Amino acid sequence: MAESFQAPKGTRDILPPESGRWQALVAVFAGVVGRAGYGLIQSPLFEDIGVFQRLGEGTEVVRKEMYDFHDKGNRHLALRPEGTAPVVRAFNQHRPTVPWKVWYLTPCFRYEEPQAGRFRQHHQVGLEAIGSPDPDLDVEVIALQHDFYRALGLNHLSLRLNSMGNPHDRRAYAQKLAAWLDRRRDHLDEADRVNAADHPLRVLDSKRERTRVAVADAPLITDCLSEGAATHFERVQAGLDALGIAYRIDPRLVRGLDYYTHSTWEFAAGNLASAQNAVGGGGRYDGLAEALGGKPTPGVGFGAGIERILMAADAENALLGDAGGLDVFVVDVTGGDAGRDLTFELRRNGISADRAFDNRSMKAQMKVADRSGARLALLVGDDELASGSVTVRDLRSGGHQTALTRGDAVAGVAERLAGNESMRTESTEDLA
Numbered sequence: 001m002a003e004s005f006q007a008p009k010g011t012r013d014i015l016p017p018e019s020g021r022w023q024a025l026v027a028v029f030a031g032v033v034g035r036a037g038y039g040l041i042q043s044p045l046f047e048d049i050g051v052f053q054r055l056g057e058g059t060e061v062v063r064k065e066m067y068d069f070h071d072k073g074n075r076h077l078a079l080r081p082e083g084t085a086p087v088v089r090a091f092n093q094h095r096p097t098v099p100w101k102v103w104y105l106t107p108c109f110r111y112e113e114p115q116a117g118r119f120r121q122h123h124q125v126g127l128e129a130i131g132s133p134d135p136d137l138d139v140e141v142i143a144l145q146h147d148f149y150r151a152l153g154l155n156h157l158s159l160r161l162n163s164m165g166n167p168h169d170r171r172a173y174a175q176k177l178a179a180w181l182d183r184r185r186d187h188l189d190e191a192d193r194v195n196a197a198d199h200p201l202r203v204l205d206s207k208r209e210r211t212r213v214a215v216a217d218a219p220l221i222t223d224c225l226s227e228g229a230a231t232h233f234e235r236v237q238a239g240l241d242a243l244g245i246a247y248r249i250d251p252r253l254v255r256g257l258d259y260y261t262h263s264t265w266e267f268a269a270g271n272l273a274s275a276q277n278a279v280g281g282g283g284r285y286d287g288l289a290e291a292l293g294g295k296p297t298p299g300v301g302f303g304a305g306i307e308r309i310l311m312a313a314d315a316e317n318a319l320l321g322d323a324g325g326l327d328v329f330v331v332d333v334t335g336g337d338a339g340r341d342l343t344f345e346l347r348r349n350g351i352s353a354d355r356a357f358d359n360r361s362m363k364a365q366m367k368v369a370d371r372s373g374a375r376l377a378l379l380v381g382d383d384e385l386a387s388g389s390v391t392v393r394d395l396r397s398g399g400h401q402t403a404l405t406r407g408d409a410v411a412g413v414a415e416r417l418a419g420n421e422s423m424r425t426e427s428t429e430d431l432a
C-alpha cells in the first residue's frame with residue numbers, strides 16, 4: 001500500500017457536522033458587522049514577507065513563528081500570521097475613501113507549539129476600520145465584538161481594556177520600564193532577562209512566577225499617558241459605559257502584536273484554561289499604515305479565533321448547531337428516475353433535499369433517510385409509480401403518512417414543512 005498521510009502537525013480538518021457550527025458562527029458575524037456597514041475583504045493568503053516584518057521584531061509571531069518561503073521567482077513571501085497587516089497593505093494600495101470598514105474570515109499561520117486551543121493554522125473572523133482617530137470608532141469596534149459573542153449565546157466572557165497611549169507615550173513608557181527593569185534584573189526569571197532591554201513590555205506580560213513578583217510594582221502605562229491619550233481613553237470608557245458593556249481596566253494587558261497605540265483589549269472566556277482563554281483581541285494601530293509605506297492613517301480593529309470561540313461555546317452549551325437541517329429525503333425503489341427528478345424539483349423550489357444512491361432496497365434507503373435528520377421522507381415504490389403519486393412520511397412524528405399526487409408533491413411538501421396541515425390528502429394512515 002502507498003504511504004498514507006495525516007493533516008500536518010498543529011492543523012485540523014473541519015468536517016460536517018462541526019463545520020455546520022462554523023457556518024452558523026460566520027453567518028452571525030456577517031450579520032452583526034454587515035448591519036454596521038462593514039464589507040467583506042478577500043486578499044491573498046501570502047504577502048511579501050516585509051508586510052509582516054514591519055509589524056515589529058518585538059512580535060514573537062514575526063520573529064519566531066512565520067511560515068515564510070521563496071517562490072520559484074525567488075520572491076520572499078510569508079503565509080499570513082494575522083489579518084490586520086494584509087488589510088492595511090490593501091488600504092495603502094487602493095486608497096479607498098475613509099473610514100474604510102471591512103471584515104474578514106481567514107486562516108492564520110503561526111509556527112507555535114500545538115496544544116489545546118493553539119494551532120499552527122487557526123481561523124479568525126475580524127474587522128478593521130481605517131481612517132479615523134475618533135475614540136467613538138474604538139467603541140464601535142469593541143461593541144461589535146461584544147455583540148457578536150452575545151449573538152452567539154456566549155455569556156461568560158470578560159473584557160480587559162488598556163491604553164498604550166500615542167506612539168510617543170508608548171516609546172517613552174518602554175524606555176522608562178526598561179530602565180526600571182534594568183535596576184531589578186537580578187530579580188527577574190532568567191528567561192525574561194533577555195527581553196528586558198529590547199522588549200520590556202513583554203516582560204510585564206510574563207507568566208513566570210519569579211518575574212511576576214518582581215514586576216508587581218513596575219511603572220504602569222496608564223500613569224504615563226499624555227493628555228490627548230488620556231482624553232481618548234476616557235472617551236472610550238464613557239462609550240462602553242453608555243452601551244452597557246462591562247470591562248476591567250488592566251494596565252498590564254500587553255498584547256502579542258507590537259503595533260498597538262491607544263486602546264487595546266482582549267475578551268477571555270471564563271470557562272477555559274488561561275493559556276487559551278483569549279477568544280479575541282484588538283486595538284488601535286495608528287502607526288501601521290505609515291510603517292507599511294503609506295500615508296499616516298489611523299486604524300482600529302479586532303480578530304477573534306473561531307476554534308477558541310467554539311471551545312467556549314461548548315463549555316456554555318451555546319451554538320449547538322441545527323441537528324438535521326435537511327427538509328426531505330427522497331426514497332425511490334423503482335430504478336431512480338423518479339428520485340432524481342423529484343430531488344431536483346424540490347431543491348429548485350427552495351426545499352433542501354437529499355436522496356439515496358445505488359438502487360438499494362426500501363429498508364436500506366429508509367435507514368439512510370432516518371440517519372439524515374430530514375423531517376420528511378418522500379417515497380416512490382411500484383404502487384406510487386403506477387398511480388402517479390408519492391407517499392410523504394413524517395420522520396419525526398412516528399411515521400405519519402399521507403399520499404400526494406406526483407404533480408402536487410412539491411407544493412404539498414412545502415405546505416407540510418410550513419406546518420400547514422390542511423393540505424389535500426388522498427389517504428391518511430398512522431403507522432404503528
Ligand code: HAM
Pocket residue numbers: 081082083084110112117118119120121122123124126127128255256257278279280281282283284300301302303304305306307308
Ligand atoms: P491575536 O490576539 O494575535 O490578534 O489573535 C486574535 C485571536 O486569534 C486570539 O484572541 C485567539 O482567539 C486567536 N488565536 C491566535 N493565535 C491562535 C492559535 N495559535 N491557535 C488558535 N487560536 C489563536 C491578532 O491577530 C490581531 N490581528 C487582532 C487585531 C485586528 N488587532 C487589530 N485588528
